[in-house]
Structure formats: structure tokens, C-alpha cells
Amino acid sequence: MTKAVSGFSKLSKEEKINWIAETHFSNPEEAIKTIKKYWNSDADLQKLHDEFIENTISNFYLPLGVAPNFLINGKNYTIPMAIEESSVVAAASKAAKFWANRGGFKATVLNSEKIGQVHFIYKGKKENLEEFFKTIKPKFFTETQSITKNMQKRGGGILDIELRDKTFDLENYYQLHATFETKDSMGANFINSCLEQFAKTLKQEALQFELFSEDEKNIQVVMSILSNYVPNCIVRVEVSCPISELKEDKHISQEEFAEKFVRAVNIAEIEPFRAVTHNKGIMNGIDAVVLATGNDFRAVEAGVHAYASRNGKYTSLSHAKTENGMFSFWMEIPLALGTVGGLTNLHPLVKVAMEMLGNPSAHELMQIVAVAGLAQNFAALRSLTTTGIQQGHMKMHLMNILNQFEATEEERKKVVNHFEKNTVSHSAVVDYLDALRK
Secondary structure: OOOOOOOHHHOOHHHHHHHHHHHHOOOHHHHHHHHHHOOOOOHHHHHHHHOOOOOOOOOOOOOEEEEEEEEEOOEEEEEEEEOOOOOHHHHHHHHHHHHHOOOOEEEEEOOOOEEEEEEEEOOOOHHHHHHHHHHHHHHHHHOOHHHHHHHHHOOOEEEEEEEEEOOOOOOOEEEEEEEEEOOOEOOHHHHHHHHHHHHHHHHHHHOOOOOOOOOOOOOEEEEEEEEOOOOOOEEEEEEEEEHHHOOOEOOEOHHHHHHHHHHHHHHHHHOHHHHHHHHHHHHHHHHHHHHHOOOOHHHHHHHHHHHHOOOOOOOOOEEEEEEOOEEEEEEEEEOOOOOEOHHHHOOHHHHHHHHHOOOOOHHHHHHHHHHHHHHHHHHHHHHHHOOOHHHHHHHHHHHHHHHHOOOOHHHHHHHHHHOOOOOOOHHHHHHHHHHHHO
């Protein structure tokens, strides 16, 4: 068992690495060598990375790929994607090319409200609290003016504040439920600063409200925090074409492909076990672009999956239909993203990704990210309903297997040639490598 360490955060970077290597590894020198191998040779750039988080010892790299040929609202994009999973970038690129020849993707931001809440306990008469809220509501706006001034200049700010009674769920529990517009900023720090001021105002004004008894004046604020559930920060993305243009596979007609595709989506709409994997495929595309553009993919994931469960059952985020000879595939998804602040202004590769996209506004980035998700979902469903998911995925995974077993260039060529006509599996590749080496 590893012994606890005292004052770890105060150690230098070298001291931290030495302690970790000596405490956790059978070969400390090899561990140190691996950790330092991923340091950036540019000392200033490494210092920048070191200061993103605490207790930094090295950099953890993900491949940054690009998916070209995305036609979105009549404009061409090359989309950056940071992801480690084989076939995701290739699949997105293939879907982009397919739909670029059929009118491209249409995307619309339906709303961009974000939400924050002050959670508090009030032990008193509900009608007194309601009267108190009506009286002090204007003060929530006036007492946050120093915080909201710059956001208001950009067209954002606090949209509304409601008092919500949650006592049916938890005794004496109420909320201030606030909605915000944060324009090109993700807005987490802005929202949380506003909420903390709301909490101060709430407590201070309660002490002076004449309708409150002494007990009622003692409002207990539990916490003030933004929500990553953003059901009113929605982007819609869609593709459509005549069924006759779904020339997909010589072994399947356009009509059969459309029917199987729609049926596959229908299954994800009613079967949670399938819906989770279906939506994970969507998030393969979304997370990769969110990460590449310096946004918070954990917040996006949490909000998206909550949205998929909003009607009491986890279901598909995407939908499809055939009607009057037309095939349609679409999705509405919550995405709270920013293009200013945070890593977007600090991480050099995030700056590259943003410039690659034409330095989009937050609304435009929402559209791009949603399109990447729908493209990825289309590619996965296309494989599932035609050749099967493993054929393409395992061929892309082949290089990972060869790297794992340190195949030489000559071995690689022979393996790739062999599996052009044979099914790829981990065991089959290992067996063929063994046979070559014998």
C-alpha cells in the first residue's frame, strides 16, 4: 500500500515526478523517462500547459485529426477532431462527402438560454416568501450590474429570475431559477458570479423584510451554481434527399437502405440499451470537436444525456423518416459552447482549430458541433445496416494492433495485404503475425 504524502502540491515538478516514480513504479528510471518524453521542447509552451491544471507532471496527447468537405448552410468547413478512437474521423469525413453531394447539412440554433440556480432552505409561509421575492426581484438585477455590464454590451446578460417551490420533493427547499444569455462565452464564471450575488442579496434582504418572522428571516443558502442541463440552448441539424439518391451499396437497393436505416433509428427511440450506444456514436463526433475547440466535453455529455431522458425514458437523440419519396434525418441537441474565454484564448492548438473553422461565433460553433454528431451517427447507422460495424472499424484498428506488437514495415505490408480480403480481428492479426515470424 502506498503511504500518504504531505505537502505534495508544494513540491517542485521534478520532486513530484521523482516521488511518483520511486513510490509507484518497479522501474523508476523508465517511468521518469516516459513521463519526460512527452514534455514540450519549447519551455514557454510547456510552462503554459503546466499551468492549465494542478500537479502537472507531463502532457497527455490525443491525436488531432481533420474531417474535410462539410457543407453546412451552404458554407464549406474542415472540422478539427481530437479523439483516440479508430475510424471516427474517417467515418465523419465519409458522411460529409456523401451529404455534400446532396445539398449538405442544414443547421439552426433554436435558442441559447443557459441556466443557474440558487438552492436555499426557507422554513416559513410560502405566501410570505412569494411576496418577498416580488419585492426584491429588481434588486437582483441592480446589485449585479457591475458583473453584467460588459456582458450586456455584447447583447447578453440576465434574462429572468423565478422563484421555484420544490417543497414537494424536499422539505423547505426552494430555488432561484435564473436564465442567462452569454453570447460567445460559455459563461460559467459569469453565471456563477451572478448567482453568488443573488444569494447575498437574498440573505441580506430577508433580514429586513417586515412580513417575515424571526425564523423566516433565517434563509439558508445551500449552494449557488450554474446547471449543465440546458434544454433551452438547442441546435437543430438535418439532412434530406430523395430516396432515389441513397445510392449506398450494390448489394442493397435505395429503398431497402432507407427502410432499414429508419427502422434502426426507430429501435433506438424505444430501446434504452440500443439508445445509449446510438447516442454514444453521436457523442464520438461531438466530443471530438468540443475537445479540439477547448470547450467542456464533460458538461456537454452530462447535458445531452439528461436531455435524452427528459420525457422519463432514455431515448435516441436523432430521428429519421421517409415520406413522399424523401429521406430525412435530423437531431435537436442541447449545446452550451463558447468561443471566447477559457482555453479558447490560451491553448495554441485550440486557436489553430478555431481559425481552421473561420473563428466562428458561439452559435456557429454549436451548428458545426451538432453537424459532426449527426454525420457520425449517419456513418455508424450506414455501416450497421449494410456491411456491419466491424468491417470498417477493425480495418482502422489494424494499425493499433500492429503497433502494439511492434510490427516491422515489411510485416505491416504483408498484414495489410492479407486483411484486404480477410476479416480483421485481434486474434486473427496476432495469429497471422505469429505465422509470419515463424
